[in-house]
Amino acid sequence: MGKRTIIPFGPQHPVLPEPVHLDLVLEDEIVVAAIPQIGFVHRGLEKLVEKRDYNQFMYVAERICGICSFGHSLGYAQTIEALMDVEIPKRAEYLRVIWHELSRIHSHLLWLGLVADGFGYESLFMHTWRLRERVLDIFEKTTGGRVIFSACTVGGVVHDIENSELSGIVAVLDGLASEYAELSGAFLKDTSVNNRLVGVGVLTKEQAYDLSAVGPFGRASGLPYDIRSIGYGGYADLANFVPVTSPAGDSYARCEVRVKEVLASIEIIKELVAKIPAGEIAVAVKGAPAAGSQVVSRLEQPRGEAFYYAKGNGTKFLDRFRVRTPTSINIPGMVTALAGCQLADVPMIVLTIDPCISCTER
């Protein structure tokens, strides 16, 4: 046994987009254990629910995370609608899923760019983010915002997308898909990329199950676990939804799952655009959640399952609102995947769970 050394990693590190600290226990160059620490960007957003009424809190909820901003507004809206027994129009459900899947495409493209930057392939990073711009343009055109949309409201959505504009979105996505095929070839078939990813940070299916890994991180270990399968909102009307999985459990598999999920999301959007019904986009919601009413709701965000809890107290202000984000549940899996890897692979493995620490700490 070599001499053990503890190396601090983060919270500020060039490869980390957000602050997470790891104490890496090393034997020579091999990581024996990693002790994570978070708590550097806590903003107390959940407490704010006592100071903003349930309609205003929508704008706070979507600021929990910059990348899954639509996911959080959708999750919050679903939770409050369940709390108040509101049924929203079908068209609004479809529009929400279309925006949510566009968010997944932009989130995965962002992650693919970051991972390319992480292993030092700058041109791949630039090209991935160039394609991502087209999705952001769709957001700006349809909602008015590139990052924060404010498109969801309790009872439906704020903006409608005309059917002609929806066909325009499909045309943009078709153009994106042809260029994306070339990019995905670079991620999945390039030898230099494979040398950095294959066999790095392995998490077996049993470990993933035991540690409740969610999202692409869990699916890359062969767990077919995707909340979209339960058919919430517009997902119920999809003809066939099969989660994208890969059995290997290494960093390459996590990359592969995300690469394929982008294509799956494009297919979902196309199917929903073909099926979208006409009609209202929102219903008026009056009153307040009943005193003592509680509800939980779940949602598949780009990073995995997010869990929401809300409790009403008879006024327009909620008693409690709680979010459990995919990153917080994936940290034990990440620590397990880190054990036994080379020090040089640590940034890569930390990136492969797509950590969103701002989400986790809120």
Place this chain on the structure above:
Amino acid sequence: MGSFKLGRMTMRSLLGKPATAMYPVVPPVYFERTKGHVENDIETCILCSICEKKCPSQAIVVDKPAKSWTIDPFRCVQCNACVIACPKQCLTMVNTYTAPATSKSTLTVTKAEAAS
């Protein structure tokens, strides 16, 4: 497996137009719905204060006795809540951004009858 998988795309970007706009020589193009900043047509405004109550970031202050409407552009998060709630549709979300500034300031509009 193989190498140079990104070759065609790289060649195209070497020979083609730049992917980014040459800002500030080329001005940015905003979409119709782009959330830039909120403006108030004060002559239509009835100073009902609904926008002040709906604003999640407390950026709007309505002063009824002085007949003025004030917005703090540095607090405003462009959520559109005031524009949606306005009963007289006098608030509009304009698709251009406010100019950068070196110090924080607020913007007040006052009804003409009060100003004279």
